[in-house]
Amino acid sequence: MKKLSYYPVNRKYGKYGGRFVPEVLIAAVRELEETYQRMKEDPNFKKELAHYLSDYAGRPTPLYYAENLTKKLGGPKIYLKREDLAHGGAHKINNTLGQALLAKRMGKKRIIAETGAGQHGVATAMACAALGLKAEIYMGSEDMKRQKLNVFRMKLLNAEVHSVNAGSKTLKDAINEALRDWVTNLRTTYYLIGSVVGPHPYPMIVRDFQSVIGIELKDQILKKEGALPEALVACVGGGSNAIGTFYPFLDNSLVKMYGVEAAGQGLASQKHAASLSAGSEGVFHGMLSHVLQNNEGQIQNTHSISAGLDYPGVGPEHSFLKTVQRVEYVTATDEEAVNAFQVLSEEEGIIPALESSHALAFAMKHAHKTNNKGSIVVTLSGRGDKDVEVVANCLEVKK
């Protein structure tokens, strides 16, 4: 039995992952894989990335003891890993800096990316501006409506934003369009994918770049508590902030892990985005993993109040960790997330992203049920400024 941190083996996490892409792209993903294997060991590359992570992105991000929230809940100590304080306001910058540096090493000057909430688009635009690359971002027209602020931010950052009107006009369609662009322009273009999804080696590369979250937090919690946390909690859209949190702890078998998916209006409503909790195995966007699909294998439309979780697939490593029962995948509804959004704002003076609010919502439920010892770390994947309008509208309707 291999250690869980050893995967992928032959492009796969157990049976999940792989590279189910058109033949044209095989050369591109192989070139990327080879470059990454070399850069991973390259001291100059590592130094450059470390420099940008610290001086540009503001790492390490703090691990904050949320004392008020802890008291309110009366359970274990709750810590927040403050990715909301990273440059751009989310964990996304960890990945975009890493990949943009890779693109540069590969001599590609044009970067394309998809975005849902706009956070990955913003983080891509930032990394590209900093490194002198040209960024073009695909975004569903539906998402452009609900994340206007981020669309404007991307444009300010000198990125071009392409509106995608196909299908459900959200993240999955933005990925489709980015893939079509890549197929057409792969000789000049780097596809900077925003989560641990897509064909191998993307899920591995994005995981490795996001693992800085878990590596830092392990060190921080040991300093503060002298012990590993009882549990880690993170939200799962494609799954990058979650795997970045979990990965360095996978072989610490006593640390429990919870990945929180978006239950939207409830799993029974069909209006959700819980691929692991309510989906089935499928091949989508280049990977074998869990997807929301109908009996004929058509990919279904999803719903979540948070654009960043509104995706019918999930990273293959999560499918694997679910099957081997290393991580428990749970859900939080729109309503629970909005509630957690308000609670954290009121109790701690921190406005969390709606995505991260899903993780918080579960942690709050969970804290009630566990004994007082130990600590829970919730990854606060991003800040909520972008969501204030959506939440205001939602609360307005309820009044």
Next chain:
Amino acid sequence: MRLIGKTFQKLKNHRDGTLVAYVTGGDPAPKYTPIIAQALIEGGADILEIGIPFSDPIADGPTIQAASVRALRAGTTPRKVLEIVREIKNQHNIPVGILTYYNPIFRMKLDRFFSLAYKCGVDGVIVPDLPIEEADEYRRVAESFGIDTIFLAAPSTSKERLRRIVECTTGFLYLVSHFGVTGEREKVEEETIQMIKRVIPFTTGRIPLAVGFGISKPDHARVVVENGAEGVIVGSAFVNIISENQGKMSKMLDEIKESARRIKEATIQNLGIHSKI
């Protein structure tokens, strides 16, 4: 040799190229596909490829994306497309292939898909998002039913890989003509001609070579065949006729037939006249 291979061979003996005609199954509705197929055959199509519409067709341009949307709206399922093939095969003695993204097959499970495909008379399957390294089991099951596995080669495919792709392929090798998605194009790029020349040494004596993506006019077909490709795959040109003639069935069928006839004509007696092999 199976039906697809024999068809290429017979035409080659007359120095003719093979016209492989694609339409999306169920576009604009399932009941029309057999009639459209008949028009294609009457126009001169030698092999038919019927597509299973998919919600997320990443290798397709706007034309076939729109066809997929129409077909799905009309309630087309993978099983219905296989039924359509059965109907076509009952009426015509012509090879019929299925083109589908992998997920509908994966969802149905390989055994069930291929046994149904076999019962419906499917001769070959093309899966644009299934590269050879993910296809071991797929090939095994397809072979057990005697169905051809048609793989794709692309402008970015290395020589070493091309050799392996040819080994995995039965029926014909599908050469993607350029970097990009499906859709009509103005002309055949010089790059495509170079590609054909590069690939021919790998396919000669092993498997027929057909070129697709962007081949939409008689001239395109002529150039490709003259340079030694044994066939052309034409899709978006026919799908556009369907799209432009919604609700005008007899005009649609006439135009499809005429378009197929003109493209077919351009392949006749032209095979390899510009290639040295």
